[in-house]
Amino acid sequence: MSTISAPDIASGRLAPEDYRANFGDIHPPLDRHQALVESDRCYFCYDAPCVAACPTSIDIPLFIRQIRTENPKGAAETILSQNILGGMCARVCPTETLCEEACVREAAEGKPVKIGLLQRFATDVLMETGEQPFVRAPSTGRRVAVVGAGPAGLAAAHRLAMHGHDVVIYDARPKPGGLNEYGIAAYKAPDGFAGAEVDFILSIGGITVENGKALGRDIALSELRGAYDAVFLGMGLAGVNALGLDGEELPGAEDAVDYIGRLRQTDDLAALPVGRRIVVIGGGMTAVDVAVQSRRLGAEEVTIVYRRDRAAMGASAYEQELAATDGVVIRHNAQPLRLVTEGGRVTGVVFERTRSEAGALAATGETFTLPADMVFKAIGQKLVPAAFEEPGAALTLKGGKIAVDEERRTTLSGVWAGGDCAATGEDLTVAAVADGRIAAESIHRALSAA
Incomplete structure (x- = not known):
């Protein structure tokens, strides 16, 4: 040779x-007129297949109708009530194989409604105002530890804070955001959008982020279980x-x-x-x-x-x-x-x-x-089980990931998990957000009943 x-x-x-051209926004956003024209293409299906295809079950016909009636902030609230990272998901989700593939117009004419771009239009309008549309409930006095400041952890933290619980997020990296900040192509979310979305999520209050804290290195799962009322693991795959x-x-x-x-x-x-x-x-x-x-x-x-x-x-x-x-x-x-x-x-x-x-x-x-x-x-990538393998903290694994039930509860009492580290299905940002929301609601029910 x-x-x-x-x-x-x-x-x-x-x-x-x-460099500026190559790493600029790959999908330029819709302006107001374009959003109105595109929203007018929606049939507003009663039994909308696009909703069933969305892992976070956003009411897509409703938010598109709200855009059509020139209420983009209302549309954003509809989106974010189900997916608090709706802005990033509008940029990185494979909508062509999810909601847009299921769109009736895709089946009829091969040209679906541009659901992702409409979602981005609405969430951008709201985020540009700097308003936090969700109100934090009175403090419950309960504390929850979240491991990982990626999509799953952020979604769980925001929903728990909405319910009045105090949340501390531990993340191994210098900045929060997980793969949204460190792992996706730069041209999909330019101009610091990942960081801006994190700031928006944290603005609800009741959430503290401790960066540079890795599970198994700086903090132990047994320690978290002893200090908090519940623990959510959303640290992704470090290996x-x-x-x-x-x-x-x-x-x-x-x-x-x-x-x-x-x-x-x-x-x-x-x-x-x-x-x-x-x-x-x-x-x-x-x-x-x-x-x-x-x-x-x-x-x-x-x-x-x-x-x-x-x-x-x-x-x-x-x-x-x-x-x-x-x-x-x-x-x-x-x-x-x-x-x-x-x-x-x-x-x-x-x-x-x-x-x-x-x-x-x-x-x-x-x-x-x-x-x-x-x-x-x-x-x-793969899970590093050594991060949580310690006496009295045995988590069951399934296919190399943390085994969870439909509420994202692990086999360890008081511990939930979601996102890429959990055996829940597709490794997608939107799926991780769904895991975080589902786990947070389960944790809230458990804490309320205790």
Whole structure:
């Protein structure tokens, strides 16, 4: 095999105006006139399939009718009463496979009502006023600990505060927001929206956030159970799945989530180094996010390689099309066989082609090599059970996540869980918000009955 050229990793590949254009809002918001025109397309179905398709069960026909009657603030209250992170969900939810796919107009003419953009219009109008539409109930004197300041934890905290409970959120990172702040593509929520939404949620009062506090490192679950009336675990997935290949700890092999986090937190995109040739291993939303952002940082060749076919990819068809539009090449039916290393760093990946045999993945023996300046691992994250494994605090796991019932109660008395760390279903922002709200209502009922 020929020698692979030295890595080409550099910062400042683009002109300043290119960074601004590449990382601006990917979906410009609707203005008032556009929102009125789009809302007029809704049939306001009585038994609306879009509501059933929404994990948080927002009354979509109602909020669209409120927009149509020029009451966007009322529409926002309808949305936020079910999904307090409705602004972010309007930006990042795969609406094309949820509410909009279920829209009657999609079935009739292949052009659904733009529910996501209408939701964004309404919530933006309200957030721009700085008003908190929900009133905190008189204090109950009860205290609840929430672990994780991501979508699940924030949704739980806000609903618990509404009921008058005092909430303390513990989060391992320097800033609250979870993956909304650190993990999604910058062009989906520019201009500090994630932080602004957190401020809006906390403005209800009764919620304290303690950053830099990780479960299992700085705080113990047994300690929280002793100090609080209830505990909600919403810390997400801190572990990263490994490729299991020699050399993946060497320079040149990067964790996609960590890289996206650095990108999201930098004040100067031009200062972030990126390779000229990028290989991304994985097929989910994180793989697409890191691939597209690499292109927008100035990478010339970006290839996503996924071990199964297109239909099996975790990234939606829309996200795959976005990647292709940005010049990202997606190669299917290939799995990493070994990493190419030279001079103490990763410089490429050898892949083996695969095929499906009776539903199982089979290797074909045929290989190919992709040279790379940077190889991003985006094959999923995992729970780190050691964070809560301690005497007297045994949580049951299911499929590598925390087992919960329909009310998000764990097998440990006084402890609830939701979001990515819990075995509740899809790993979506909107699903995490639903988990937080459901758990909060369950906690409130339990505390009220005690």
